[in-house]
Amino acid sequence: MASEEFARSAPIGVFDSGLGGLSVLQHIRQTLPHEALLYVADSGFAPYGDKTSAEILERSIAVTDFLQCKKIKALVVACNTATAAAIKHLRLHYPDLIIVGMEPGLKPASILSKTRKVGVLATLSTIQSEKYQHLSTKLSAETGVEFIPQACIGLVDQIEKAEANADQTWLLLQKYLRPLLDIKVDTLVLGCTHYPFVAKLIQQLTSAYIPDGDPITLIDTGKAVASQIQRLLAERYLTNTSRDTPHIHVYTNGNPENLKHACTHWINIPEDKLSVFTFNT
Ligand code: DGL
Numbered sequence: 401m402a403s404e405e406f407a408r409s410a411p412i413g414v415f416d417s418g419l420g421g422l423s424v425l426q427h428i429r430q431t432l433p434h435e436a437l438l439y440v441a442d443s444g445f446a447p448y449g450d451k452t453s454a455e456i457l458e459r460s461i462a463v464t465d466f467l468q469c470k471k472i473k474a475l476v477v478a479c480n481t482a483t484a485a486a487i488k489h490l491r492l493h494y495p496d497l498i499i500v501g502m503e504p505g506l507k508p509a510s511i512l513s514k515t516r517k518v519g520v521l522a523t524l525s526t527i528q529s530e531k532y533q534h535l536s537t538k539l540s541a542e543t544g545v546e547f548i549p550q551a552c553i554g555l556v557d558q559i560e561k562a563e564a565n566a567d568q569t570w571l572l573l574q575k576y577l578r579p580l581l582d583i584k585v586d587t588l589v590l591g592c593t594h595y596p597f598v599a600k601l602i603q604q605l606t607s608a609y610i611p612d613g614d615p616i617t618l619i620d621t622g623k624a625v626a627s628q629i630q631r632l633l634a635e636r637y638l639t640n641t642s643r644d645t646p647h648i649h650v651y652t653n654g655n656p657e658n659l660k661h662a663c664t665h666w667i668n669i670p671e672d673k674l675s676v677f678t679f680n681t
Contacts, residue, residue, distance in 0.1 A: 408640050411436035411649075412629065413467035414476040417459075418446035418560045418654065419662045420594030421478030424502070426667040427626035428476065429648070432633075436646040438470055440679070443654025447556040449523025449592070453485040456525065460486035464494065466651075466681045473638050474498035476629055480522060480591050484529035498632050504591035505619035506535055510545040512617050513587040517546050519580035522591030524551040532591075548585060552576050552592070559594045562658060569598060573605050581609050587617040596620045597666060651679045 412432070414425050418441050425439050440463050442448075448456050460482045464475060475497055477483045477490070483501030491499055504526070509518040526532055527549040536547040555576075558569040580588070588606075590596055599618055606616040633639045648669055652659045660676045663669045 404637070405641075407473060408638055409436065409642060410471050410473035411438045412474045412476060413438045413440070413464075413470065413472035414478050415440040415442060415463045415467065415482075416479040416593055417441075417448040417481065418443040418556070418594070419659065419666075420556065420559065420592060420597070422662055422667050423593050423596040423620070424476060424478035424622040424625055425648075427622040428629060429667075429669070431623075431626035431630050432639075433645050434640050434642055436640070437648045438467060438472065439648065439650040440467060441650065441652040441654060441659050443560060443652050443659070446560055446654070447523065448479065448481040448485075449525045449551075449556055450553070451525065453525070453529070456482055456485035457489055460490060461493065462681050464490055466679060468494070468497070472497070474500070474629060474633060476625060477501040478593050478625070480504060480593060481525045484526050484531040498629070498636065498638070500625055500629050500632065502593060502621060502625060503535070504532065504589050505621045505624070506539050506547060506589060509587045509589050509617075509619045510539055510543040512619070513545055515584045515586045516544060517548065517583060517585045518587045518589060519577075519585040520547050520549045520589045520591050521552050521576065521595055522549065522589075523556065524553060526591055527551050548580060548583070550576050550580060552595070555598070556592065556594045559597050560658075562661065569601065570605070573598065573601060577602065577605055578609065581606060585616075586614065587619065589619045593622070596622065645673065647673055647675050649675045649677065651677045653679055653681065
């Protein structure tokens with residue numbers, strides 16, 4: 401194989417603390433169906449949201465090293481928490497790698513909100529990060545929109561346990577959403593890649609709480625990240641030119657059955673297109 405062709409056919413690596421990044425992988429797969437994709441769920445170390453920045457950075461480097469050994473051509477940090485804590489360092493550590501991270505969709509939310517009050521659901525670590533604080537202060541000053549952050553402690557654990565529909569999940573969401581709805585938030589930013597997996601529940605809860613109001617707008621940036629990676633690959637002539645739809649390889653240091661279930665049932669990857677592995681980094 402010529403070296404350009406080899407470079408183009410290399411995989412895109414995607415990682416998250418666990419299953420949440422699959423919400424981003426789904427968009428990448430739809431946008432770039434001919435790319436080889438490797439997904440790492442660092443579930444053995446989830447959740448990241450209550451860890452220190454130094455711990456999150458250490459895990460992000462370990463997982464990126466693992467993916468680098470698989471000769472990836474690009475990396476998607478499909479985790480808001482890891483992006484906030486580690487993306488600067490990852491870019492310094494791996495200067496030749498295309499790296500795309502997550503950014504909570506505050507900008508689209510500021511355009512869509514009519515009440516000018518936007519709730520931002522994220523992990524505690526993301527909300528406390530310099531990156532988030534800087535973005536929300538800047539956008540608030542520019543647009544006059546008020547961003548009200550809500551750390552959803554415990555929600556990632558529920559989703560990791562595949563208990564999105566359990567009573568405990570509903571109670572947690574009630575606790576976190578009601579105060580936001582009471583102050584007339586009309587737009588909610590899903591600032592953690594796990595949360596799209598409870599988007600339906602959020603919609604149900606908000607319409608039960610304000611039955612006569614307009615449905616709440618939810619903002620998820622997974623699709624924008626897929627477009628960004630598509631653009632960067634094209635710019636560097638690294639888009640795969642093969643018309644095959646390759647197998648998706650997924651790795652976990654947690655429970656492989658959970659990961660397999662999430663891939664086949666939550667984002668509908670056909671079983672015959674999926675290979676599940678464990679790793680112990
Ligand atoms: N999916 C994550 C995020 O986007 C990780 C959350 C966690 O592990 O706490 O922030």
